[in-house]
Amino acid sequence: MNIPIEKCYGQGYDGGKNVQGEKIDFMNIPETLRFATATAAFQVEGAWNESDKGESVWDDFVHSKPERIVDGSTADEACDSYHLYKRDVEMLVELGVDYYRFSIAWTRLLPTGFPNKISVDGANYYNNLINELIKNNIKPIVTINHWDIPNVFQKIGGWTNVLLVDYFGDYARVVFELFGDRVKEWVTFNEPQIMCLFGYGEQVGIHGLAPDMQFNGIGEYLCLHNVLKAHAKAYHLYNDTFKPTQKGKLGTATYTSWGEPETDSVDDKENAEKFMHFMTGWYSHPIYSKDGDYPPIMRKIINKRSEIQGFKMSRLPAFTTEEIKYIKGTFDYMGINYYTGGVADTSRFNQTKVPSFENDMGFTSRQKVEWEKLIITWIRIYPEGFRKVINWMVKQYGNHEIYILENGFASERGINDDRRIKCYTNYLKSLLEAISDGCNVTLYTAWSLMDNFEWRSGYLNRMGLFEVDFNSPNKTRVPRKSASFYKELIKSRKLKINL
Ligand code: NOJ
Numbered sequence: 001m002n003i004p005i006e007k008c009y010g011q012g013y014d015g016g017k018n019v020q021g022e023k024i025d026f027m028n029i030p031e032t033l034r035f036a037t038a039t040a041a042f043q044v045e046g047a048w049n050e051s052d053k054g055e056s057v058w059d060d061f062v063h064s065k066p067e068r069i070v071d072g073s074t075a076d077e078a079c080d081s082y083h084l085y086k087r088d089v090e091m092l093v094e095l096g097v098d099y100y101r102f103s104i105a106w107t108r109l110l111p112t113g114f115p116n117k118i119s120v121d122g123a124n125y126y127n128n129l130i131n132e133l134i135k136n137n138i139k140p141i142v143t144i145n146h147w148d149i150p151n152v153f154q155k156i157g158g159w160t161n162v163l164l165v166d167y168f169g170d171y172a173r174v175v176f177e178l179f180g181d182r183v184k185e186w187v188t189f190n191e192p193q194i195m196c197l198f199g200y201g202e203q204v205g206i207h208g209l210a211p212d213m214q215f216n217g218i219g220e221y222l223c224l225h226n227v228l229k230a231h232a233k234a235y236h237l238y239n240d241t242f243k244p245t246q247k248g249k250l251g252t253a254t255y256t257s258w259g260e261p262e263t264d265s266v267d268d269k270e271n272a273e274k275f276m277h278f279m280t281g282w283y284s285h286p287i288y289s290k291d292g293d294y295p296p297i298m299r300k301i302i303n304k305r306s307e308i309q310g311f312k313m314s315r316l317p318a319f320t321t322e323e324i325k326y327i328k329g330t331f332d333y334m335g336i337n338y339y340t341g342g343v344a345d346t347s348r349f350n351q352t353k354v355p356s357f358e359n360d361m362g363f364t365s366r367q368k369v370e371w372e373k374l375i376i377t378w379i380r381i382y383p384e385g386f387r388k389v390i391n392w393m394v395k396q397y398g399n400h401e402i403y404i405l406e407n408g409f410a411s412e413r414g415i416n417d418d419r420r421i422k423c424y425t426n427y428l429k430s431l432l433e434a435i436s437d438g439c440n441v442t443l444y445t446a447w448s449l450m451d452n453f454e455w456r457s458g459y460l461n462r463m464g465l466f467e468v469d470f471n472s473p474n475k476t477r478v479p480r481k482s483a484s485f486y487k488e489l490i491k492s493r494k495l496k497i498n499l
Helices: 005-012 057-064 081-095 120-135 151-156 163-179 192-200 219-246 266-288 296-308 321-327 357-361 384-397 418-436 481-492
Strands: 014-017 023-028 034-038 099-103 139-145 185-190 249-259 334-345 364-366 402-406 441-447 466-468 477-479 494-496
Touching (some): 023 418, 034 481, 057 151, 081 099, 081 477, 081 481, 099 185, 099 441, 139 163, 163 219, 185 219, 192 219, 192 249, 192 266, 219 249, 219 266, 249 384, 249 402, 266 296, 266 334, 296 357, 418 441, 418 481, 418 494, 481 494
Parallel strands (some): 034 099, 099 139, 139 185, 185 249, 249 334, 334 402, 402 441
Antiparallel strands (some): 014 023, 023 494, 334 364, 466 477
């Protein structure tokens, strides 16, 4: 991993001086790398019950358990993008991005959760947004589901119920039929590991994502199992029925976090690798690896522990041979979300027999205190981990085309966000180094276009290139300094690195 910086610059190394005459170093950005920014429906749309929109698990969660949201807020209005989408597109034009990643709210399009009713207003909203983007030369990247499934499905256990695989397939079909003529980039799911861990299981007491099931050590595995099948279902549907004419690409957004060994000891290195397989491989291995199925280390540990605990079958559900084949290879690119890293903390973790993801992994993950963080957030900055994660994915699963579907930083309010600029600079440097290493990364997505409802952190954590005034009637959006930085980067195709 110790590649000299000159090599990272590759042919692109350049240099120059700023107006003060100080030397500035640049890294040139390869022509093949395109730029995007992103949001998700629940976090920005608002209009939670407008027209015939149905209730999602997140609508229910913020209304029924307000104490779980740090500032007690809801996303009922959020950024009001449902009404202000034209302003959103103006901002994207200002930035000069090639792509905009957004998600479709399942219950806005299908109010009952089923295709027995397609909302005319819902379909109009997404058609208008897509058309506005295309008119302005911005290509849509559409996430089919970003955590907000119909609340009605909780009556049957949400993602723990295999029926949702077909329900998702039916929904995806409507989405492809309605929008596939113009949308050429699809993301089936967003970070299912996080949705399943925090929504269906519990990690050392920090639960709190909808639907807040807390079915520890079982629920999270069932959830991800069905999400994997649903992802594969959508892939095959698209591949067989729509791709021949629509000619788009479909993949999924994997949560990644770099597992950093605490020391050079063999144990620490093994734990770091185990962390990668549990957090990233859990969702990635069945889709990207040559053999398919869950990472062998997960299978071995969880089968064994389940047996000792007296379960008749493993808490990590088994796939049939056909299912393994059905899920394997269901991608046109590898989608990665990266924010931070973690070290295995065995010292403060008392592994018990109680079924839980962490007990199975054998440790809890801790972020190093020397990794910078600005406010109360789950994100401590570890830019070097970005290059390492990308290389790990390539080493594990092959040198496939990679889309970075999220990367960003939480800060406080205000538009003078120099630290965000520094942070983006360091992340992007790490990304360009990964490209120099030979990794085929063709898309970078900054999270987020604007401040929005940051799940259980409410509006406390600000992650936008644009600041949003949530108290103003029209949710005024103002560009932060980082918006100018991103715009300049995209225009000049150079990354200044002596900040
Ligand atoms: C990942 C999630 O996909 C997104 O919704 C969230 O806002 C960011 N992480 C930041 O926490």
